[in-house]
Amino acid sequence: MSNCAVVGINWGDEGKGRMVDLLTEKYDIVVRYQGGGNAGHTVINEKGKFALHLLPSGIFREGVVNVLGNGVALDPENLCREIDDVRAKGVAVTPDNLKISSRASILMPWHRKLDELEELRLADKKYGSTKQGIAPFYSDKYQKKTILAGELFDKEHLKAHAEEILEWKDLILKGVYGAELYTVEETLDWLDEFGGRIKPFICDTEEFFDEAMKQGKSILFEAQLGTLRDIDLGIYPYTTSSNTLAAYAPIGSGIPYASIDNVIGVVKAYSTCVGEGPFVCELFGDEAEKLREAGAEYGAKTGRPRRVGPLDIVATSYGVKMQGAKEIALTKLDVLSYLDKIPVCVKYELDGEKKAKFPFPSQLEKARPVTEYFPGWHCDISGARSWEDLPEEARSYVTFIERAVGCRIKYISVGAERDSIIVREV
Ligand code: GDP
Ligand code: MG
Secondary structure (H helix, E strand, O other), X not given: OOOEEEEEOOOOOOOHHHHHXXXXXXXXXXXXXXXXXXXXXXXXXXXXXXXXXXXXXXXXXXXXXXXXXOOEEEOHHHHHHHHHHHHHOOOOOOOOOEEEEOXXXXXXXHHHHHHHHHHHHHHHHOOOOOOOOHHHHHHHHHOOOOOEHHHHHOHHHHXXXXXXXXXXXXXXXXXXXXXXXXXXXXXHHHHHHHHHHHHHHEEOHHHHHHHHHHOOOOEEEEEEEEHHHOOOOOOOOXXXXXXXOHXXXXXXXXXXXXXXXXXEEEEEXXXXXXXXXXXXXXXXXXXXXHHHHHHOXXXXXXXXXXXXXXXXXXXXXXXXXXXXXXXXXXXXXXXXXXOOEEEEEEEEEEOOXXXXXXXXHHHHHHOEEEEEEEEOOOOOOOOOOOHHHOOHHHHHHHHHHHHHHOOEEEEEEOOOEOOOEEEOOO
């Protein structure tokens, strides 16, 4: 049996969905272990083009079981919408191929509301939240003030628990934000409507995994966002509110004893960042606009233009290390084909010194990029399917990254479609 985590090395949007969709061919189970509907994992395959938010990217493969683990932010309303969307394109979603952990906490309507209110209060100091309620949700989870999916099956208990939580939540909504309150009735109605629809998928996923492990099934852990957004080791406070690291995968999936045999770190051939916070390698003006256009860098969830920059070796090396990546999937190499010379941020200049080490978060504002240039290849590489198909300059660029970040690049993606991939055999 072999388990694998597919994780983002940088700020997210590296192309994890695209890689998971490809790699699920070899796995029995795909599990999302953290985050929620703020994800936007784009998948393009024979079934169409999809932007998945909460559903694992293994949902398109027949025979693959997809799991939402205890660590995710389970938003039943958005999940129902997402299930309807993929079903409308002919994708089967049944209790056989989608399982939701009874221990997953439910993201409630007030979480989204509070997210919005807090961003408004912060004004020009805002974090750049996707306003999907993720931060208020995880705060409540750690305050032990959330409802677990499994509680939907006990109506009496659910009513009492919802009352208890609302008594406290309304104090905050009213006292801190002067906002409108939620009633127990509307809350129970909402839970009945959307919770009711996802009930068929809710089960004891720990037991499901236990059995699967005994049978030697292989598990693919699908992460959301990337290393630099990890709540513990990312660019705090410009992080998300969960652990995006591979090390958290077994816990957030409900199989803390599972080993991860391989960690595939997804790295984009250049950098992008959605939201606020320091982004040392950021490009501006015409140069940025060209790269954004070439890479169609607009958020899958929000449609917001993504901030762009060259590949950042300092941040990427840190990401590779913190993820424990054993292999890299380098995506969107084709996007760089328009460039005469390819910029790379090789070091940071900080306090008058050139540094290769990723700094403490509050130091990042002062850091400046040290840029080197590599020759471009001036041709379309989207048809390349083997290492030899790539022009010499593209190969040099890949080899340079590999050496600089200390990790083998096994996959090179040259297009968004499932088969636009080069797999380098070791
Ligand atoms: P994720 O959040 O990590 O799953 O990544 P996103 O889906 O948010 O962003 C990646 C975007 O790049 C999507 O629009 C993909 O369809 C697209 N994409 C992925 N790989 C490639 C590639 O190799 N080349 C090109 N041109 N597009 C790609
Ligand atoms: Mg994304």
